[in-house]
Amino acid sequence: MDLSPDQWIFWQSGPIKLNATIAFTWGLMALLTIGSMLVTRRLSTGLTRSRWQNTLEIVVLTLVEQIGNVGLPGPRKYLDFLGTLFLFIAAAALATILPGYQPPTGSLSTTAALALCVLVAVPLFGIEEKGWRGYLRTYIEPTVIMLPFNLISEASRTMALAIRLFGNMMSGAMILGILLSITPFVFPIVMTLLGLLTGMVQAYIFTILAAVYIAAATRNRARKPEPEPAA
Amino acid sequence: MLIDWFTVGAQAVNFLILVWLLRRFLYQPILRAIDAREERVAAELADATAKQADAEKARAEFEAKNEALDQAKAGVLAQATSEAQAERERLLEEARQTANAVGARRQKALEEEAKSLRTTLEESTRKEVFEVVRKTLTDLASTSLEDRMVETFLARLKTADDKTLQSLQQLGAADPASALIRSAFELSPDQRQRIEPAVQSALNTQTSLQWETAPQLVSGIELVVGGHKLGWNIADYLATMQRHLGEVVDPAGQVPSP
Known part of the structure; x- marks a missing residue:
């Protein structure tokens, strides 16, 4: 049994390879993009609109509202990054109801890539908001002594992001696989439902944590240590 | 090995591409549509507010005009009433005067008639007397x-x-x-x-x-x-x-x- 979809390789040429993680990611990308295109091709600005447009509007507005609730001023600016994080992770989790599918977020490579993106995005947003000097000064606050600890904090929380998501998604797929071999009927369905719920919760947590990190980096006052939520 | 670095890179690139795709096909169109609708609703609300204000103004104007009309009507009615009263008084006075004049004329005519009758009577009486005296004396001559x-x-x-x-x-x-x-x-x-x-x-x-x-x-x-x-x-x-x-x-x- 594969621990990660990375090991399900379709094609390989030297270091370049096409594994299940990348393939399913492409599938999800295609699904999200084509679905969005189909709905947004005919958008109504009037008072009546299609139910699909209505659904997407609810999704997008909820995302904007959640980002705003975290404390980010001008939430639409961060919608592209944070919204895509949520939608991708949520779609990856919801697609587990399809037989033969393995969520790409169940691969530590994927979660690490997402965490790295957050790791890079946080300073970028912070620098954009406060400038180089303003952002870098946050690492030596309240004193210079705190610099190594701040750096460690950056690295560890990125690792935590990656491993939390990987662990939850991988465990869901693993439990499902094990249960399928033990009790092939009914019980795996219950676990699948639980897996869907877990996946949504994880997507939410990942996105909110990224938003909190960005908020902390872009906040103008002295940075306060954010409590690390237990996953 | 749980982490495949090629896959990590590929997934990061995939994610960035997905960010761009969703921005292009999802967030921007949806937000534009929402903004357009909100603008439209706001415009319609403003329009409705303006129309309501207009209607309120027109209503106030109408009421003021109605009030003025009522007052004018009452004034005209009062004036007409007083004029009619005055006309009535005048006509009554005129009729009274005419009646008095007619009565006086009639009285005078009656008096004249009586006088003339009396005069005629007296004259004829006198004539008779004279005639009798004259005849008597002539006869006696x-x-x-x-x-x-x-x-x-x-x-x-x-x-x-x-x-x-x-x-x-x-x-x-x-x-x-x-x-x-x-x-x-x-x-x-x-x-x-x-x-x-x-x-x-x-x-x-x-x-x-x-x-x-x-x-x-x-x-x-x-x-x-x-x-x-x-x-x-x-x-x-x-x-x-x-x-x-x-x-x-x-x-x-x-x-x-x-």
Whole structure:
């Protein structure tokens, strides 16, 4: 049994390879993009609109509202990054109801890539908001002594992001696989439902944590240590 | 090995591509549509608010106009009422005056009629009386009465005052032929014999007299000299009486002709 979809390789040429993680990611990308295109091709600005447009509007507005609730001023600016994080992770989790599918977020490579993106995005947003000097000064606050600890904090929380998501998604797929071999009927369905719920919760947590990190980096006052939520 | 670094890189790139794709096909169109709708709703709300304000304004204007109209109506009504009242008063006054005038005229006409009737009655009465007296006296005129008349005339001539005699004498001197004896009846020669010397002595002249008969004297004799007259007759009495009667009937003193 594969621990990660990375090991399900379709094609390989030297270091370049096409594994299940990348393939399913492409599938999800295609699904999200084509679905969005189909709905947004005919958008109504009037008072009546299609139910699909209505659904997407609810999704997008909820995302904007959640980002705003975290404390980010001008939430639409961060919608592209944070919204895509949520939608991708949520779609990856919801697609587990399809037989033969393995969520790409169940691969530590994927979660690490997402965490790295957050790791890079946080300073970028912070620098954009406060400038180089303003952002870098946050690492030596309240004193210079705190610099190594701040750096460690950056690295560890990125690792935590990656491993939390990987662990939850991988465990869901693993439990499902094990249960399928033990009790092939009914019980795996219950676990699948639980897996869907877990996946949504994880997507939410990942996105909110990224938003909190960005908020902390872009906040103008002295940075306060954010409590690390237990996953 | 749980982490495949090629896959990590590929997934990071995939994620960035997905960010771009969703931005292009999901977030931007949806947000634009929402913004457009919100703008439209806001515009419609503003429009509705403006329209409501307009309607409110128009309503206020209408009410003000209605109020003014009501007031104007009341004013016109009051004016018309007062004018009608005044007109009524005027017409009543006019009618009253006309009625008074008609009544007064009628009263006057009645009075006039009564007066005229009375006058007519009195006049006819008077005429009758005169007629009766005159007829009686004419009937009574006889020789003895004529004699008495002559004597009365002569007595009057004798008792005539100096002033009268003087003026008669002067007139008789100026025109001696004008002395005339007028009598209601034909005087007998004897009577003429008695009268002539008396008159001649009174007038202090020798001129013979002229004689004339005038039945309108009723009963009497008179001497006429150059327009001056002295004598006695019943016609004079009747005329005097008639004048007195007329004065009684008409205080203005106008003597209606008998």
